[in-house]
Amino acid sequence: MKDGFKGGWRQSMSWLHTWVGLVSALLLYFMFVTGSVGYFNTEVDRWMRQETQAGAGGVLPVQMVQRGLARLHAVSAGGAKEWYVSLPEGRRRLDLQIYWQALPGPDGREAEYKEENLDPATGQPRVEPRKTGGGNALYRMHWALHYMPEKVAMYLVGVATMFMFIALVSGIVVHKKIFKDFFTFRPAKGQRSWLDAHNVSSVMALPFFLVITYSGLVFYTYEYLPSVKLAVYGSGEQAERAFSREVYGEVYAEVARSGTPAPMAPIGPMLAQAEARWVAGSVSGLSIQQPGDAHARLLIYQRDPAGSVSRLSETLAFDAVSGRMLDLPAVAPSGPGIFSGVMLALHEGHFAGPLLRWLYFASGLLGAAMIATGMVLWTTKRRQRLKAGEPAHAGLRFVERMNVGSIMGLPIGIAVYFWANRLIPAELPGREDWEMHALFIAWALALVHAGLRPVQRAWVEQLATGAALYALLPLVNAATADVHLARTLPGLGTHGDWVLAGFDLTLLAFGVAFAFASAWAVRTSRRGAAGPKAPDNPANPQASPAQPAMHMPSTAESTIAWPANKPDSSWPTP
Amino acid sequence: MTPMARRSAPTPAYRLQVAWRIAAAVFASFALTSAFGALLAAALMRSGALPRPSAVQAATLLAFCVWCGAVMWAFQSRSAARVWLNQGVPALLMGILAWWLLRGASA
Numbered sequence: 144m145k146d147g148f149k150g151g152w153r154q155s156m157s158w159l160h161t162w163v164g165l166v167s168a169l170l171l172y173f174m175f176v177t178g179s180v181g182y183f184n185t186e187v188d189r190w191m192r193q194e195t196q197a198g199a200g201g202v203l204p205v206q207m208v209q210r211g212l213a214r215l216h217a218v219s220a221g222g223a224k225e226w227y228v229s230l231p232e233g234r235r236r237l238d239l240q241i242y243w244q245a246l247p248g249p250d251g252r253e254a255e256y257k258e259e260n261l262d263p264a265t266g267q268p269r270v271e272p273r274k275t276g277g278g279n280a281l282y283r284m285h286w287a288l289h290y291m292p293e294k295v296a297m298y299l300v301g302v303a304t305m306f307m308f309i310a311l312v313s314g315i316v317v318h319k320k321i322f323k324d325f326f327t328f329r330p331a332k333g334q335r336s337w338l339d340a341h342n343v344s345s346v347m348a349l350p351f352f353l354v355i356t357y358s359g360l361v362f363y364t365y366e367y368l369p370s371v372k373l374a375v376y377g378s379g380e381q382a383e384r385a386f387s388r389e390v391y392g393e394v395y396a397e398v399a400r401s402g403t404p405a406p407m408a409p410i411g412p413m414l415a416q417a418e419a420r421w422v423a424g425s426v427s428g429l430s431i432q433q434p435g436d437a438h439a440r441l442l443i444y445q446r447d448p449a450g451s452v453s454r455l456s457e458t459l460a461f462d463a464v465s466g467r468m469l470d471l472p473a474v475a476p477s478g479p480g481i482f483s484g485v486m487l488a489l490h491e492g493h494f495a496g497p498l499l500r501w502l503y504f505a506s507g508l509l510g511a512a513m514i515a516t517g518m519v520l521w522t523t524k525r526r527q528r529l530k531a532g533e534p535a536h537a538g539l540r541f542v543e544r545m546n547v548g549s550i551m552g553l554p555i556g557i558a559v560y561f562w563a564n565r566l567i568p569a570e571l572p573g574r575e576d577w578e579m580h581a582l583f584i585a586w587a588l589a590l591v592h593a594g595l596r597p598v599q600r601a602w603v604e605q606l607a608t609g610a611a612l613y614a615l616l617p618l619v620n621a622a623t624a625d626v627h628l629a630r631t632l633p634g635l636g637t638h639g640d641w642v643l644a645g646f647d648l649t650l651l652a653f654g655v656a657f658a659f660a661s662a663w664a665v666r667t668s669r670r671g672a673a674g675p676k677a678p679d680n681p682a683n684p685q686a687s688p689a690q691p692a693m694h695m696p697s698t699a700e701s702t703i704a705w706p707a708n709k710p711d712s713s714w715p716t717p
Numbered sequence: 718m719t720p721m722a723r724r725s726a727p728t729p730a731y732r733l734q735v736a737w738r739i740a741a742a743v744f745a746s747f748a749l750t751s752a753f754g755a756l757l758a759a760a761l762m763r764s765g766a767l768p769r770p771s772a773v774q775a776a777t778l779l780a781f782c783v784w785c786g787a788v789m790w791a792f793q794s795r796s797a798a799r800v801w802l803n804q805g806v807p808a809l810l811m812g813i814l815a816w817w818l819l820r821g822a823s824a
Contacts, residue, residue, distance in 0.1 A: 156789065156792070157795045281803070305781075305785075308781070308785050309788050309789065312785050312788055357782075364778065365777065367781075368777050368780055368781065368784070369750075369755035370750075370755065371755050371776050371780060372777065374754075375762070375769065375773050375819060386770070386773075389768075389769060477770070477771040479771050479775040479778060480771065480774060
């Protein structure tokens with residue numbers, strides 16, 4: 144009954160670690176990069192919408208709500224199923240926003256949600272001289288990907304997240320010397336340097352990776368693992384309603400349309416009741432189900448307290464026609480409910496101040512680095528195993544090229560997204576879509592380029608391209624917009640603004656980092672040309688004595704410091 | 718097998734074993750995870766430790782970790798058949814017990 148999978152515990156876990164990592168690396172790398180950049184969505188937005196000055200500017204919440212509702216009236220001539228008004232809230236939401244969903248079509252299909260950003264002073268849609276997806280389009284790709292239905296993306300992302308979870312835990316259990324590896328880096332030793340780089344980047348932010356991965360699953364708890372809910376509540380519409388009522392509370396229950404039109408009670412007194420119950424200025428927004436119908440219900444949402452990692456804010460329900468507050472049974476805070484809330488809050492990191500926000504960003508990039516070094520390690524190891532003169536097989540060559548085009552293609556694409564924002568003519572129809580197409584076209588070109596050039600050259604050229612694209616962006620910005628460094632840098636410019644200046648400085652920093660990486664890749668490829676055999680060949684006397692007993696001598700098997708190589712193992716690495 | 722032999726391209730038989738092992742890991746671990754979650758939720762509810770919604774939440778949140786462990790276990794087992802046996806049988810037993818505890822519990 145035995146199959147080819149015999150061998151020790153560590154070998155099998157190493158195999159699993161490599162396999163789940165390899166299968167999901169590209170998607171996970173994409174999620175880490177877009178998640179990190181998208182975490183600065185508001186800041187990216189400000190740079191990309193440079194003509195628009197968002198902000199509430201002292202308008203009272205009740206005025207904003209009234210203006211939002213007036214605009215919703217105007218856009219829902221054919222009736223609506225649901226309206227939302229969201230008030231500006233710190234960096235999280237700079238503008239007054241409305242969302243609405245039209246009534247279902249004659250075939251019963253739900254209409255899509257639409258949204259608009261309003262000027263709080265006038266209640267009219269923001270006039271945008273240039274339409275852009277902004278920072279939110281990048282942020283949204285972190286979970287909804289692009290060019291595919293949201294549902295498909297949700298499951299793809301879910302599988303990748305579960306793989307990440309397995310890769311992390313199996314990576315930890317095969318890893319004997321976590322503490323020691325924290326301080327181990329042996330540069331210019333080929334495979335071993337890549338192994339060290341992979342270990343250091345993984346271990347450094349390990350708690351962050353564990354929490355961010357597990358909490359990622361919590362977002363879609365019952366979509367990813369519906370079986371417990373199905374076993375207890377059963378399936379079907381009635382079961383769904385019972386579950387939603389008991390877990391999330393009666394206030395969020397869906398209201399059926401009566402068909403009888405009815406005017407709405409004035410909003411002012413209802414808002415005043417909510418503010419009296421909480422504190423002034425603590426309303427985050429409201430929604431109305433079946434507006435204009437006799438059954439219309441209004442919900443008023445409380446803000447999460449600033450800097451809090453809990454999600455214990457309250458929601459009040461009103462009969463929108465009579466204006467009476469409804470006494471619906473609330474869900475008592477429960478241990479698991481609070482736990483989920485904290486997990487989601489930690490993942491989204493809305494509570495973080497500037498310093499912690501940068502730390503999140505850095506940890507996210509470290510995650511991207513962990514995955515990228517893992518991808519490179521896979522190929523470096525296989526190349527080192529080749530005997531002198533033995534040609535690399537097609538699969539290895541393919542992955543080597545894919546690595547260049549994937550790892551560098553995405554940052555190049557994001558830089559091109561910013562270039563496109565400044566260079567695509569403002570009047571081009573669908574220009575916000577073309578910004579995004581530009582990102583993916585650039586990425587596709589990077590993959591083609593990697594397929595056509597020798598691997599080492601491809602690395603050098605793409606790193607140099609990345610360096611140029613990022614370092615030149617502040618100049619492009621200066622040439623096309625008036626939010627450039629000479630004006631925005633506090634102390635220097637007349638419009639000191641750390642967000643806009645910080646964006647340009649960050650672009651410069653990435654440009655410089657890619658330039659250094661490119662120069663380093665040039666040196667590496669020269670050394671590679673001098674002696675085609677990798678420097679840390681076990682036969683090379685320099686390699687082993689220099690590092691006695693720290694790690695295994697580098698033979699084919701040592702993905703992660705094994706206690707001893709088992710030559711009889713039949714676990715070929717995938 | 719010697720290390721030398723390991724470096725040669727994997728045979729079709731080996732690839733089939735990998736596929737079979739992955740299938741076992743995916744399906745058996747999902748069954749084990751689901752049955753474990755359902756049984757835990759049932760036990761928490763029936764013992765009065767947690768009300769129904771919290772029991773489901775707690776069991777599902779914990780089950781993600783069990784899932785991770787079950788997949789790792791599946792790759793550590795001696796053979797794919799063992800995976801089905803090691804995880805399928807407990808899944809079946811826990812499932813039956815959960816079903817028995819949950820009679821009449823659904824909405």
